[in-house]
Amino acid sequence: MSKHDTLQLDGQRLADAWAKTLLTVLNGSDRAEVKKDEAEANALRIHIKTAGHSFYSFDFKCSYVDSREVKVELIDVERDGVSVDERTDIIQTMVDDYVRHIHECAQQLHALTTS
Structure with missing residues (x-):
């Protein structure tokens, strides 16, 4: 792999692939939206809504x-539409879990991103 190994893929195609794949690695009732980042070609914005009654x-x-x-x-955590302190133990545990799922999704998409 060279130092110039950059991602060469259409942002919308990548976001669509992420959206489909992320749903397979998240908890069954969590919801996710993936959009290409309008400011950075190599970035995605991921919005995850938790399952259940927590409204995070x-x-x-x-x-x-x-x-x-x-x-x-992590950009922001909200509960019922209001920003909350993401430093609490329960939220940190959830963030760590979602970050792990996001990395797992990236691994599953290696065939797409390295072709």
């Missing part, structure tokens, strides 16, 4: 470092 939603930015590696950043 999580916003992540997922950037491709290269065609195989992603960097995931």
Whole structure:
């Protein structure tokens, strides 16, 4: 792999593939939306709504470092439409779980991103 290994893929096609694949790795009743980042060609915006009665939603930015590696950043956590402190133990546990799912999704899409 060269130092110039960059992601060469249409952003909308990538977002669509992510949306489909992410649903297979999340908890069955969680919902996710994936959109291409309008400001960065190598990034996606991921919005996840939790299942159940907690009404939490999580916003992540997922950037491709290269065609195989992603960097995931938490942007915001809301409960019932209001931003909440993401430093609590329960939210940190949920964030860690979703970050793991996002990395798992990226691994499943290696065939698409490295072709």
